[in-house]
Amino acid sequence: MQTNLSTEAKTLARADEAESILRSCVHCGFCNATCPTYQLLGNELDGPRGRIYLIKQVLEGEPVSETTQLHLDRCLSCRNCETTCPSGVKYHTLLDIGRAEVERRVARPAKDRLLREGLRHLVPRSSLFATALKAGRALTPLMPEAVRRKIPAAPAKGKARPPVRHARRMLMLEGCVQPSLSPNTNAAATRVLDRLGISVAAVARAGCCGATDYHLGAHEAGLNRARRNIDAWWPSIEAGAEAIVIPASGCGAFVKEYADIFKHDLAYAQKAQRVSSLARDLVEVLGAEPLDTLTPQAGHAPRRIAFHCPCTLQHAQKLGGAVEALLRRLGFDMTAVADAHLCCGSAGTYSITQPELARRLRDNKLDALEAGRPDTIVTANIGCQTHLNSAGRKQVQHWIELVEAALDGPA
Template identity: 70%
Template sequence: MQTTLSEQARQLPRAEEAERILRACVHCGFCNATCPTYQLLGDELEGPRGRIYLIKQVLEGNQVTQKTQQHLDRCLSCRNCETTCPSGVDYHNLLDIGRAVVDAAVARPLGQRLVREGLRAVVAKPSLFKSLMSSGHLFRAVLPQRLQTKLPHPAAPAKARPTRHHARQVLMLEGCVQPSLSPNTNAATARVLDRLGIGVMPSREAGCCGAVDYHLDAQAAGLDRARRNIDAWWPSIEQGVEAIVQTASGCGAFIKEYGHLLSTDPSYADKAKKVSALAKDLVEVLRDEPLEMLAIHGAQRLAFHCPCTLQHAQKLGGAVESVLARLGFNLTAVPDGHLCCGSAGTYSITQPELSQQLRDKRLNALESGQPDVIITANVGCQSHLNGAGRTPVRHWIELVEAALP
């Protein structure tokens, strides 16, 4: 696609990157065929091709409006379009660049600003999030229905973590909302890794991966969180830790972007590149281990929902299913496994109507094989799908841990 950036756009730190991505797009439209919002709304501007054109117009100096902002907001950032693009268009990075320019030019309504700032203030702080969750459970009966569906029932407490020392060590990101929404996920991970002779090193100084800030109009704040995590992990990296493990694929996808996003920061570029190289989704660690020694036998029928951040961003589609098959689990067939459930980080709150439509479509597909349990690899998807009150949804590692002899 031919494009001529405006003089103002050429001053942007990522101007060359934006122009390169725009020029890679040939406007073929294959992306629209797999775009969840285009499928729901049937509007060219609600698909990747239309959004790319909107960003092109913005960067060429055309007028920016709230409608432009709305069309970009409605993108789930699922990156399904990248999987199907024959030209290799780096859509998600172009979207990040375009959103930053649009958000700087268009003032959001007060209600939107309050929601977004509230999410940034709460979600990235585990202790505050936990306190609000506890209060929500006390007053559930008087909460609006919309909030009740977003408030999961109290989770069972996490099992004890192993205390044995192993020569092999990994770091593990604890996450922001996962300790409250699914507290046993990381404990189950530590217990399974322990059986395989791998220890989990604590890293209490590490916090939110930065994705929440970065995708809610605060890219600089998101990158500052990335830098703090790099500082927190660096002593362990220098000691030879094997990997930085994530049990939430959304966090993992963002941490793997640290190297790219901080590539122009002279103080952090090399460290960020190293951190991204060490970042591994849990399945990347387990698939290379002798899983047969776990002697697992699972009798439940499971349907796996592969999060967009796992299959499209991290290119690990099929990896969890392969591990579970090796362990003997009974997996049902799931049609349209490439589609998004509508969670998409905070999307289920900022775009509730579209999110619910996508959730219901996804659940219909997941339940078509009549599973006992739906499993997934991202706490956002897990909580969002569970909010429908239908088939129970859990993280896949919890089922593996529960089946240990």
């Protein structure tokens, strides 16, 4: 795509990167065929190709309006288009650059601004989020139905974690909302890994991966959270930690991006590269181990499983099919899921900032997941899990909890 950045745009820190990405797009439109918002809305500007044109106009100095911002906001950042693109366009990187520039040039309405700021200050702070969630549950009877559905019921407490006792040691990113929304997920992961001779430690000073801030346009705040994680993990990495295991695919996708987003940061580039190289989704860790030591007990249930593969797992981390393959190795029967490449509508904070589109995507996804009449639906990301469960239909859990329950046998 022929591009001529404005004088002002050329001063941006990532101007050369943006120009290179724009030039790599050949306008083919294959991306629209797999874009969830384009399929729902049928508007060229609500597909990747149209959004690329909008960002091109922004960076070439054309006027920017609330309409430009709206179409960029509607993007799920699911990266399905990147999986489809024959030219290898790094759309998500261009979107981050474009959104940040539009955010700088277009003032949001006060209500919108307060919502986004509230999400930025609540979601990444695990203790504050837990307190707010507890209060929300207490006040649920007083809330409208639409709000009540977004507040999940209190889950069972996580079981005790095994002590650190093995020579093989890994770190774990606990996440900011998973400990409150699904406390047994991380605990189950540590217990299954313990069966494989791997001890897992969480570093208390490591917190939110930074994705919430970064994807809401507050890039520097997101980078600062990432820097704190790198600093927190570094002593353990130097001491020989084998990997950083991440049960939530959304967090894992962003940590694996540290190397790219810090490549021009002289103080953090090398450390970020090391951290990204050590980051492993939980399925990568288990999939590399001899699973013959993990034998499901006879009579364990359920057997017939539908797996929702999060976009951050299949499109960002390129691990589509990995969980399904692992579950088959353990003896589970996996149902076919139509349009498994499409987003469920969770997409970080998208289900809150774009509730109507998110609801339509969620219901479509649940229709596809339930079509094979599975005993259980599992996923690999807490955001997807919570969003799908907000429909009040068949409950969704993290796949590692299913695996552990099968290993323990019937209750």
